[in-house]
Amino acid sequence: MKITQVVCQILRIKNVQAKTASSQDSVLVRVRTDTGLEGIGEADSSPEVVKAIVDAPFSHNIACGLREILVGENPLEHERLWQKMYRRTMYFGRTGVAITAMAAIDMALWDLKGKHFGEPIHRLLGGAHHKRIKAYASILFGRDGRETRDIGHRWIDAGYRAVKFGWEPMGPDEAVDIDLVRGAREGLGGDATLLIDAGCVWDARTALRRANRFAEYDIGWLEEPLREDDVAGYVWLRDRSPVPIAAGEGECGRESFRPLIDRHALDVYQVDLSRCGFTDAAFIRSRVEEIGARLCNHCYTSPVTAAASLHWLATCRDAFLFEDCVEDSPLRHELTIEKVQARDGYIEVPDGPGLGVALNEDFVRSTLIAESS
Numbered sequence: 001m002k003i004t005q006v007v008c009q010i011l012r013i014k015n016v017q018a019k020t021a022s023s024q025d026s027v028l029v030r031v032r033t034d035t036g037l038e039g040i041g042e043a044d045s046s047p048e049v050v051k052a053i054v055d056a057p058f059s060h061n062i063a064c065g066l067r068e069i070l071v072g073e074n075p076l077e078h079e080r081l082w083q084k085m086y087r088r089t090m091y092f093g094r095t096g097v098a099i100t101a102m103a104a105i106d107m108a109l110w111d112l113k114g115k116h117f118g119e120p121i122h123r124l125l126g127g128a129h130h131k132r133i134k135a136y137a138s139i140l141f142g143r144d145g146r147e148t149r150d151i152g153h154r155w156i157d158a159g160y161r162a163v164k165f166g167w168e169p170m171g172p173d174e175a176v177d178i179d180l181v182r183g184a185r186e187g188l189g190g191d192a193t194l195l196i197d198a199g200c201v202w203d204a205r206t207a208l209r210r211a212n213r214f215a216e217y218d219i220g221w222l223e224e225p226l227r228e229d230d231v232a233g234y235v236w237l238r239d240r241s242p243v244p245i246a247a248g249e250g251e252c253g254r255e256s257f258r259p260l261i262d263r264h265a266l267d268v269y270q271v272d273l274s275r276c277g278f279t280d281a282a283f284i285r286s287r288v289e290e291i292g293a294r295l296c297n298h299c300y301t302s303p304v305t306a307a308a309s310l311h312w313l314a315t316c317r318d319a320f321l322f323e324d325c326v327e328d329s330p331l332r333h334e335l336t337i338e339k340v341q342a343r344d345g346y347i348e349v350p351d352g353p354g355l356g357v358a359l360n361e362d363f364v365r366s367t368l369i370a371e372s373s
């Protein structure tokens, strides 16, 4: 089997709003082969930038677009191809969006591998420990405590036993922040799991003060209280916080996670398959399990990445929660034929070959705004 074509497609919904939610557009990578099989991958980044990294022509031996690197290769050789892409993009890559583009390719290679062998990706990764996983509804805060409480009610009524609220307006004002968390707890009632995602807003000392105040509302974790690069701050905070500290969603690949893991900076490492791919996510899983910390997925995009996240998370021995984005965006709900969403608070791990989901091509056409020529 040889790769014959690598196509990028950018999808975007009509009414994009100014909010911190990456489910308003998507960049798909479709890797096609001489056997007629196609693998699908997705990156969570700026779609146009990812597309440029795939489409770029040969500039020199270590500055080369990903298509140029991949056409003619055997798609089953995912580890060698990861290393080849890493080396041949060194002048613009190694971190950030180049790794994210590689992650989309890697996701597509594993989808192809699964289709080729007729097996779900979780089996090819070593086997699933879980057939279904408790899901938390992942959503943004309301404008204040009262609105946040009502949002909490809505998702408890929908059957979730865990809900996460995130981002604005949390941050600058302690009274506002406590009102938000109090409202969230009221909305969920006493028993459900409440998770708080601050959105990278504080220094470590302020974050510790908030963690102490939030602890009385029994939060399951405090997510991204600090800037993503403040590794020393995370180490300091985790040693002192009364609540678990979660982060990692912005990290792109194994090298990006390395300082956090080496320094035991977190309680929960959140891995986004659309920024790491399966190859590096499997590596990160092994390293985090080795240090006795917990793993969760991060996913705020489409059912393609949600399916990928489930295949990977099912192979994590101690998986305890799945991030189930419940944003009201058609991209989250209509991009695949299969609905990849929790029912009664739990989500099933897909079991078909590869990712186990197929694109809804009518929906792709209706939202397509750019495609590789």
Ligand SMILES: [Mg+2]
Pocket: 166, 197, 223, 224, 249
């Ligand atoms: Mg987050």
